[in-house]
Each structure stands twice: as structure tokens, then as C-alpha cells.
Amino acid sequence: PQLANQIAAGEVVERPASVVKELVENSLDAGATRVDIDIDKGGSKLIRIRDNGAGIAKDELALALSRHATSKVHTLDDLEAILSFGFRGEALASISSVSRLTLTSKTAEQTEAWQAYAEGSQMDVKVTPAAHPQGSTIEVVDLFFNTPARRRFLKSDKTEFTHIDEWLKRIAIARSDIHFALTHNGKLVRQYRPANTEIQSQQRLAQICGRAFADQALNIACEHDGLSLSGYLQSPHDRVITDTSFFYVNGRLVRDRLVNHAVKQAFAEHGIEHQPGYVLMLALDPHQVDVNVHPAKHEVRFHQSRYVHDFILQAIQSALLQMPT
Numbered sequence: 001p002q003l004a005n006q007i008a009a010g011e012v013v014e015r016p017a018s019v020v021k022e023l024v025e026n027s028l029d030a031g032a033t034r035v036d037i038d039i040d041k042g043g044s045k046l047i048r049i050r051d052n053g054a055g056i057a058k059d060e061l062a063l064a065l066s067r068h069a070t071s072k073v074h075t076l077d078d079l080e081a082i083l084s085f086g087f088r089g090e091a092l093a094s095i096s097s098v099s100r101l102t103l104t105s106k107t108a109e110q111t112e113a114w115q116a117y118a119e120g121s122q123m124d125v126k127v128t129p130a131a132h133p134q135g136s137t138i139e140v141v142d143l144f145f146n147t148p149a150r151r152r153f154l155k156s157d158k159t160e161f162t163h164i165d166e167w168l169k170r171i172a173i174a175r176s177d178i179h180f181a182l183t184h185n186g187k188l189v190r191q192y193r194p195a196n197t198e199i200q201s202q203q204r205l206a207q208i209c210g211r212a213f214a215d216q217a218l219n220i221a222c223e224h225d226g227l228s229l230s231g232y233l234q235s236p237h238d239r240v241i242t243d244t245s246f247f248y249v250n251g252r253l254v255r256d257r258l259v260n261h262a263v264k265q266a267f268a269e270h271g272i273e274h275q276p277g278y279v280l281m282l283a284l285d286p287h288q289v290d291v292n293v294h295p296a297k298h299e300v301r302f303h304q305s306r307y308v309h310d311f312i313l314q315a316i317q318s319a320l321l322q323m324p325t
Ligand code: ADP
Pocket: 022, 026, 027, 030, 051, 053, 054, 055, 056, 064, 065, 069, 070, 071, 072, 086, 087, 088, 089, 090, 091, 092, 093, 136
């Protein structure tokens, strides 16, 4: 089983940023409102994620580390809808197979916290008492210590940290209700405070995409026949070249050419040749999309892609038409 975990780890755990992604998504799934991320040496020395979510009960700690143990799928319908989000019960097992992993957690019902430790090839998980407020802390130490080939594949600490920082920006925009803090080598690098008002959301957008982008961005809010698109589009008057092209489907960041194409086409029809930045969130019936094309790459396949494309195109077209000149 350990070999199977390490093979699975190859798919899920490419680099420190993919560990951060899996762990933060778990925190969000657990209903956390605050997530603290501490990184040492680009994540190769330490990745620590602390949340104030629901926590993991004592007798489920060891289970959480075993493969295909997920608490998130209950029915076949859940499975179909949710598979698309990558709930496969593999992340913790995979990460612990290539690191020294400590999981400390307390649920609201428990009076004490408990800690589980697993290291590389060692499958017997030890559970001991610990001190921790409600929520979970997952500490991943010495990532890839037992898979030297993969460890050698890591880039410089700075590059690995940049991947983490860039990924967090994308999540922090989509989840502006969550407080995120990110440190590197003990130094606070990012602090995203929860945004509950329009002004605070605007501030978070400015923090991540720049003041000019946030001040001039066009608001997108469009709904039609079960599809809904919201977010921000770089103003055609703002000629700053940006690499902000963030697209989310049902709250998850995905990569897809369809949205790029629709945005570009709407701008071209408006006589604007450059590709603007955007932060766009699409919501639709989860049965209408497969996000599962590759577990870590986040590609999507829409069942009615033409229809989705034209919906996005029209949403952008009407935002451009309503734009104050
Ligand atoms: P998945 O997220 O696909 O269910 P994971 O391996 O990522 O699988 O996690 C396994 C299980 O451990 C989850 O289903 C959840 O029950 C529990 N878990 C992991 N991280 C947390 C967390 N931060 N807070 C609460 N529960 C967690």
C-alpha cells in the first residue's frame, strides 16, 4: 500500500505548492474561516497549515491518513457531482507517504486535542494527546525526503515559494470571505483580511491584481438559464499588461481556453486587440461539467461547451456596452 501511495503522490504532489493546495482545500472543506500558512525554505523544509475548521475526531485521525478515506462522499450522486472537485481521499495519504506528517486536531465536541504522526514508509500511525484549539494543524516536514529523485527536481526556495504565493492569490480572490496569512522563513509575506463588504472586496482585489486593475475593472454579473457569471474584467481603458486571468468553475480554479477565447472575441468585436485581464467565476449545475480530466491540472470539460462559451461572450459583450465612456 505504501508504494501505491507513493505512486499516487506522483499525481497529487508535484511540488510544495500542490501540497499547500490540497491542504488549504481541506481546510476550506472543513468550513474554516481562517487559514494560516507557514513555509520554510520554499516548502521543502516545512509546510504548516493551521485552520479553525470543524476538526477531525480522535478516532478518525488515523483513518484520514489512509488511502481512499474521504468523509465527503455519501451517495453515488455525491460521487458524480463531487468527483469533479477532486475529492478522492488521496491527498493526505499521498503527502504522508513522501514526508514526515503530523496532524493535530480538535473538534468542537472534544475537550482535548489529539495528534497523529506518520512518516514515509511507516504505516502505523501513532495518536497522542496534544494542545490545540478547535480546528486542525497539518505539518509537512522534509517533503520528498524518501524520494530523492523528486527532491532533486525541486527548484530554488524562491521559485517554489512563488508558486505557493501565486496559487494563494487565486484562492484569496475567489474566497474573499476567508482570512489567509502566509509566512516564509518566519516572515509575514501576505495577509488577506476577510472581505465582507464591497469596499473590502475591492481592497482585496487591489492587493492581488493591483490598484489600477481594481479601480477601473468592469463588474460582471450575469445569469441565464442555470448559468451564472460574476467577477471583474480589466477595463479596455487600462492598457497595463497583466497576467491576471483567473477562471473558477463552481468555486474551483480551473484552466480552460474557452473563457480566454470568449473574452478575446468580445474585446475584438469592440475594436480592442489586446487580451485583457479577468477574474471570472462561473456557476452551473455540477452535472454539466467534468473537472476530473486530470486530478491535479484542473482542466474542465463542459457538456455543452458552445452554450457556455456563448453565455460568457454575451456577458462580456453587455458589460462592454454598458461601460461608461
Ligand atoms: P479528501 O479531501 O479527498 O476527502 P484528503 O486525503 O484530502 O481526502 O483528506 C482525507 C479526510 O481527512 C477528509 O475527507 C476529511 O475528513 C479529513 N480532513 C483532512 N484535512 C482536514 C481539515 N483541515 N479539517 C477537517 N478534516 C480534514
